Amino acid sequence: MKIGLRILLGYFLIVGLAAWFLLNVFVAEVKPGVRATLEDTLVDTAELLAGVVAGDLKNGVPALANVEHYARRSIEVKIGGVLKRKLDFRIYITDARGIVVYDSANLALGQDYSRWNDVYLTLQGKYGARSTRSVEGDDRSTVMYVAAPVRDGERIIGALTVAKPIASVQAFVDRSQRKILQRGTLLLVLSLLIGLAVAWWLARALRQLMHYVSEVEAGRKAVPPSLGNNEIGTLARALHAMRTRLEGKEYAEQLMHTLAHELKSPIAAIQGSAELLSEDMPRAEFRHFLDNILSQNARQKQLIDKLLALVRVEQQQGLEAAEPVALDALLRQVAADAASQLRARALNVRLELPDTPLSVRGDALLLRQALGNLLDNAIGFAPAGSQIVLALAAEMAQAVVSVGDSGPGIPAYALDKVFDRFYSLPRPGGSKSTGLGLPFVREVAALHGGTVSVANAGEGGCRAVLRLPLPLVR
Template sequence: MKIGLRLLIGYFLIVAVAGYFVVSIFLQEVKPGVRRATEGTLVDTANVLAQFARKDMLLGNVSDGLLVDAFSHLNQRPIGANIGGIRKNRNEYRVYLTDLDGRVIFDSSGEAVGQDYSRWNDVHLTLRGKYGARSTRLDPQDEESSVMYVAAPVLDGERLLGVLSVGKPNKAMAPVINRSERRILLAGGLLLGIALLIGMAFVWWINRSISRLVGYADAVASGQVPPLPRVGSVELDRLAQALESMRLKLEGKTYVEQYVHTLTHELKSPLAAIRGAAELLQESPPPATAKRFLINIEQQSERIQRLIDKLLIQSRLESRVGVELMPLEIASLIGATVAGKEAQARSRGIALKIGRLDPARLHGDELLLSQALTNLIDNALDFTPHGGTVAIDGERTEGGYLLSVTDSGSGIPDYALDKVFDRFYSLPRADRHKSTGLGLNFVREVALLHQGSIVLQNADPQGAKAMLSLPIT
């Protein structure tokens, strides 16, 4: 199982458990809360109605007093109230009045007049100066049939006249309770949905960051030099830095081993030539012969010096020391570089031409790009005969820039097409000494540094064409 999925499942379980307990607590508190609020309303109502009952009892006309008149006209028309989407059309209160013996002398429902209610808690406790209330089921088997009663004393000054009780069925509160429970469940479901979306976004970010690091590691493993990815997290940034540090150390070790091996191999030939010439000079040859040996020693020494100088430049490029990518105008750079090679081309009798040259701005190292183009032009001039042509073009493509150098020489042998960019690989040049074999390798390193590519292929009908692709950011 992927780590992102594990994080998502763990996060969602934590939120789900926490949400379950919160929603459960709210649901458990809805019904008692509504009933407590209703009980408070019943207390107020009972105490208000007790004032009307006092007048009726003092006048001795309870059976035809204010309470009877009020309740006889109460439900003659629908109330028509809309309380938050809950319709209320009739009064749901039941009010009864008892005397000091607890006998019912008024009942708004007309059911209990004359009955002894002295044993019910609402009447019993109120007659003894306490708070009286009760909840009684109309059907002992049905919890929803319970009715809540709250009593208030009917007083004439300090003298107790009787007890007035107000009751309301708990079923009347069911719509409010059910609506509250539905809203809580809906809010809980919405909370889980939002939590799931947040978790998925978080996991997507984690997976994306890890995928960037994996892509970076895969690119390094395949020999590329990708930029260090930015993942936007302190811990993952430290991991990326650790991977980069490991890459540099491994590359440095391989780099030293490879360079020691290749440098030793390349120095064998000129050193052998110098040693042979020195041994022959010890035999005191004729002056003409000695001069030829001395010239050979000088040429081989220059070759060694060129090789070392180019290796130093190559190593600085491959280690990215002093490399800084900045905005530059590529067309101006191409024009300036070609202008600097015109005298060399003219001296060899070769026409150096600029064809298409699209303007474009890109990020790069001006010195390295100029040197890479110089190497491509030098390579083309070396293989172009007298009277030939070297053409340079710069074309803006979709999302990039294509710089091409085309010569009219003999082209590249098939066996060398996949080796020309290898370090120290060089093809023979007509009437010229062997090159160091580092020029095209340098161009490839510059292309990789700029997230581009270099391709060298045979042109039609003859010659070779080098194509350097650079991204435009």
């Protein structure tokens, strides 16, 4: 399971459990809270009315004439968004024996209520209350009864009970629970969206970082992702700094060993020629050894110059300032740069350019040097008087530049080595190149997000192909 999904599931599990717990607590507390408030109101009402009827009950006339008309009144009151259309208090009074002597609803007059908790406990001087269902099994039919003692001084002479159906306040309970659930659900959805956003951002940052690490591990050029000034961005910069230091140290060691090895031959040749020049010899031999010193010195200079150019592109992880580069114009320029070499070997270049100009984003100077190296190789191996084909075409969102010659081609044993640093094949006439041209081209191609390949052509000779991504058309 991907880390982004794990983070999201973990976050949603925590938020979901917390939301479930809070919603259950709120919903579970609403109903008891409303009932407790109702009971408190009934206690006050019962105590108030018990005081009012005490004198009448003492005299044997338990009358609440005004209350008898109470339930018949029609009202229309909106309380907290709930419409109330009827009055639903019920009041009954029992004597000291628990016999109902007054009932505002005329339901239990003369009945013995001494066993009901509200009457039984109140007549004993305790707090008397009960909740009884009018319909068996229907919790919504529950009626709450709260009694208060009717006193003659300190003596309890009866009990007054105020009753109110729970259904009268159930609408408030339902409304509160509905609002809590709606807002809780909204909060949960918002939390999920926030979790998705955070998980997406974190997973995206980690994917970019992992892609960078994978590219580094594969030895490819990679620019560290820009992840801001957060902890992941700091980690990316630290990884890049560590990579730069480690690669720089390893690269310098390899470079010094390779350079020392490659310079041994020209240095030995120069030293041998110089020692021979200290002796008397014919003018022609003297001139031969002097030319050898000059050519070996030129080879050293060319080797160092090309190596420095290669070092620059190998250490460069990305293009600093990419700009549009017209490839057809660049190919004409590269052919013009090699004009003297072409004349010296009686070669000509045939340009094959598309009708529609092709442009890529990149570094014009680096591309010019890379194409120059490919053309230089073709010139070095092409038979005198032959033709080199420099072609440009568009294939699958890529600009394809090919350089083909009709030379001897690449031996089978060398096909997988031509891009190795300092590896070169002898050219016609016995001369060899520095072996740094194709590695330079490969690095320039990588910097531009492209590839380069060199293979034998089916009709003979060799064909080098440089592929560069074309800009997306918007």
